[in-house]
Amino acid sequence: MSWLETLKSGFEAIVTHRLRSSLTVLGILIGITSVILTVGLGEGAQSSVSSAISSLGTNLLIVTPGNVTGPGGVNAGLGTASTLTYADVAALENHYDVPDVKAVAPSVQKQLNMTSNTSNWSAPVIGTTTSYAQIRNRTMAQGSFITPQQVTKGNNVVVLGQTVATSLFPNSSPIGSNVTISGIPFKVIGVLASSGSIASSNEDNLAIVPITTAKSELLPHSSSNSVQSIFLEASSKSTLGTAYNEANNLLLNLHHITNPSQADFTITSQTNLLSTASTITQTLTFLLGGIAAISLLVGGIGVMNIMLVSVTERIREIGLRKALGATPGLIRQQFLFEALVLGLIGGVSGVVLGLLLSLIIPVLIPIPIVISSVAIIISVLVSATIGVVFGVYPASRAAKLSPIEALRSE
Amino acid sequence: MDPEITQQNPALTDSPTQVLSPTQSIDKTDAVIKLNEVKKIYKTQSVSVEALRGINLSISTSEFIAIMGASGSGKSTLMHIMGCLDIPTFGSYILAGQDVSGLNEIELAAVRNRQIGFVFQAFNLLPGLTAAKNVELPLMYGGVSPKERHQRALESLEAVNMGNRAFHKPGELSGGQQQRIAIARALVTQPAIILADEPTGNLDSLSTNEILDIFIQLNNQGRTVVLITHENEVAAIAKRVVHLKDGLIISDELVSK
Ligand SMILES: Nc1ncnc2c1ncn2[C@@H]1O[C@H](COP(=O)(O)OP(=O)(O)OP(=O)(O)O)[C@@H](O)[C@H]1O
Numbered sequence: 001m002s003w004l005e006t007l008k009s010g011f012e013a014i015v016t017h018r019l020r021s022s023l024t025v026l027g028i029l030i031g032i033t034s035v036i037l038t039v040g041l042g043e044g045a046q047s048s049v050s051s052a053i054s055s056l057g058t059n060l061l062i063v064t065p066g067n068v069t070g071p072g073g074v075n076a077g078l079g080t081a082s083t084l085t086y087a088d089v090a091a092l093e094n095h096y097d098v099p100d101v102k103a104v105a106p107s108v109q110k111q112l113n114m115t116s117n118t119s120n121w122s123a124p125v126i127g128t129t130t131s132y133a134q135i136r137n138r139t140m141a142q143g144s145f146i147t148p149q150q151v152t153k154g155n156n157v158v159v160l161g162q163t164v165a166t167s168l169f170p171n172s173s174p175i176g177s178n179v180t181i182s183g184i185p186f187k188v189i190g191v192l193a194s195s196g197s198i199a200s201s202n203e204d205n206l207a208i209v210p211i212t213t214a215k216s217e218l219l220p221h222s223s224s225n226s227v228q229s230i231f232l233e234a235s236s237k238s239t240l241g242t243a244y245n246e247a248n249n250l251l252l253n254l255h256h257i258t259n260p261s262q263a264d265f266t267i268t269s270q271t272n273l274l275s276t277a278s279t280i281t282q283t284l285t286f287l288l289g290g291i292a293a294i295s296l297l298v299g300g301i302g303v304m305n306i307m308l309v310s311v312t313e314r315i316r317e318i319g320l321r322k323a324l325g326a327t328p329g330l331i332r333q334q335f336l337f338e339a340l341v342l343g344l345i346g347g348v349s350g351v352v353l354g355l356l357l358s359l360i361i362p363v364l365i366p367i368p369i370v371i372s373s374v375a376i377i378i379s380v381l382v383s384a385t386i387g388v389v390f391g392v393y394p395a396s397r398a399a400k401l402s403p404i405e406a407l408r409s410e
Numbered sequence: 411m412d413p414e415i416t417q418q419n420p421a422l423t424d425s426p427t428q429v430l431s432p433t434q435s436i437d438k439t440d441a442v443i444k445l446n447e448v449k450k451i452y453k454t455q456s457v458s459v460e461a462l463r464g465i466n467l468s469i470s471t472s473e474f475i476a477i478m479g480a481s482g483s484g485k486s487t488l489m490h491i492m493g494c495l496d497i498p499t500f501g502s503y504i505l506a507g508q509d510v511s512g513l514n515e516i517e518l519a520a521v522r523n524r525q526i527g528f529v530f531q532a533f534n535l536l537p538g539l540t541a542a543k544n545v546e547l548p549l550m551y552g553g554v555s556p557k558e559r560h561q562r563a564l565e566s567l568e569a570v571n572m573g574n575r576a577f578h579k580p581g582e583l584s585g586g587q588q589q590r591i592a593i594a595r596a597l598v599t600q601p602a603i604i605l606a607d608e609p610t611g612n613l614d615s616l617s618t619n620e621i622l623d624i625f626i627q628l629n630n631q632g633r634t635v636v637l638i639t640h641e642n643e644v645a646a647i648a649k650r651v652v653h654l655k656d657g658l659i660i661s662d663e664l665v666s667k
């Protein structure tokens with residue numbers, strides 16, 4: 001009796017008990033589907049987070065005052081005297097000291113009210129320089145970004161983010177119109193293209209003005225020499241580390257700090273953010289995957305349960321097969337193959353359902369699902385393994401049955 | 411619940427002191443079945459039942475033998491031992507020249523497959539398979555190729571007049587027809603002996619006669635048939651009748667016709 005024949009007869013037995021088999025298969029199917037989806041969701045979250053972080057700017061380093069990294073650092077309030085100054089900015093712009101820093105953009109920021117002729121809106125207003133657009137990977141939807149001349153002169157010009165532009169000018173093009181920020185009129189010269197990332201939608205809710213204007217008109221009480229944060233762009237991805245070290249050493253020197261642990265500034269890189277974020281999403285994936293794996297285990301126990309019922313129910317069949325010359329090994333094989341086929345059917349249909357749902361779910365909720373072929377192959381292997389592992393005990397019970405006991409039973 | 415079946419391989423087999431009693435008249439050299447002081451003891455937790463208490467029986471090729479006895483006299487136990495479904499607790503059993511009393515499960519399976527054709531009271535056909543597939547089963551375990559298997563199954567079905575029902579499932583057939591398929595299955599491996607335990611027990615008188623006719627026909631073709639029954643009318647078709655009582659043979663006579 002060949003393996004193929006055993007497989008075929010296993011399949012026949014499954015078809016004979018259609019309802020029971022499909023209920024068993026359902027257990028595995030749900031398990032595999034949830035594993036596929038949770039792992040897919042995890043990977044999707046990971047890729048969307050990392051693309052969101054990349055969209056903040058390639059090779060970006062952010063210098064913030066204070067020794068603690070976090071959103072509070074960037075948004076340091078006006079009352080806090082910033083430890084970062086124009087002197088720091090000028091030093092960082094000097095290519096001899098920091099050869100791997102390609103561009104520098106100081107910034108100040110404050111949440112302010114803005115009004116157009118028709119509506120008003122509140123959003124963070126960022127004062128910065130021309131290099132900001134390049135460093136933060138921003139492109140223009142309309143008009144142009146602030147120019148170096150406008151920064152030098154301290155012109156009252158503003159570039160709006162998508163959200164601000166549509167809120168203030170729902171029906172007309174904002175270019176050339178006036179916006180009043182904190183009671184001071186500004187001329188709109190451009191609108192930023194949307195950053196296009198769900199995870200960083202606040203990147204579209206901002207307005208950008210020349211840093212000089214911001215400091216003189218919008219933040220009149222801040223120390224004239226200080227900036228809130230400095231964005232740096234490394235010359236390439238590979239020089240991000242050296243750029244970090246150069247900037248760090250330069251600022252430590254400028255601030256006369258000998259012990260780096262007492263630095264009054266913090267430099268954050270995307271790499272930090274990326275690894276933190278991927279640790280979080282990985283933990284999430286493991287957690288969800290673990291829950292899904294438990295449902296697979298439950299499915300496996302279902303297979304075992306059904307196989308045990310099947311052995312008991314088919315005890316006469318087993319006795320008969322033995323009387324006709326089936327060895328215990330062949331009986332064991334027959335039931336193992338049945339369990340294997342059950343597992344495989346569950347696994348394959350689980351993968352198919354998982355793939356279908358991975359197409360449907362992103363339409364309903366804005367979360368991408370990434371399903372890798374590795375995940376598919378592993379799922380099918382796992383389901384086959386579950387079938388076999390949970391089939392072993394029922395199969396050897398069947399194999400051990402004495403033929404007379406089996407034939408005698410009613 | 412499972413009876414602890416005592417397995418002992420007695421060294422009695424070749425003992426010269428084991429001489430058949432003169433009353434066991436039929437002791438031909440071409441015996442297909444030769445039981446020597448066979449005992450079967452079923453041990454449960456508390457009690458042990460001696461189902462066979464020393465059976466000496468020799469059956470020759472082409473014999474047609476009926477085994478009779480009251481319920482519980484040990485008929486089925488004897489058939490299980492003759493059919494290698496079980497092994498004797500004591501005594502030896504030689505089937506077609508081979509001592510099978512000490513074989514292991516795998517060897518017994520092979521012997522059953524090649525030497526024995528079973529016919530059961532309850533037909534024991536697999537409901538999911540067609541008649542032909544049911545008949546093919548023993549050949550499948552015997553390692554016969556699918557093509558030859560199918561051919562031989564059809565021939566065997568033809569021999570019991572069921573060639574036209576080869577592709578029906580058992581549920582679509584009458585009891586008598588099902589039993590004929592079971593007989594075809596018993597025949598298909600060309601076994602040394604056909605063992606039938608109450609083959610007509612579940613059948614009406616018409617079907618009973620059909621089945622008995624088939625057994626007569628098979629025996630006329632030279633097959634060895636052992637028929638277990640407690641009905642005199644059924645036993646009447648055999649050429650030799652053995653009576654069991656409490657695990658012992660109480661009579662063994664040839665029937666003259
Ligand atoms: N597995 C077993 N465990 C314990 N006792 C058993 C077992 N099988 C049979 N027996 C006992 O052995 C004796 C013979 O049983 P057996 O089935 O051979 O009788 P039988 O002649 O076939 O009866 P019937 O005509 O009712 O089929 C009975 O007393 C029975 O209870």
Ligand SMILES: [Mg+2]
Pocket residue numbers: 485486487
């Ligand atoms: Mg009986």
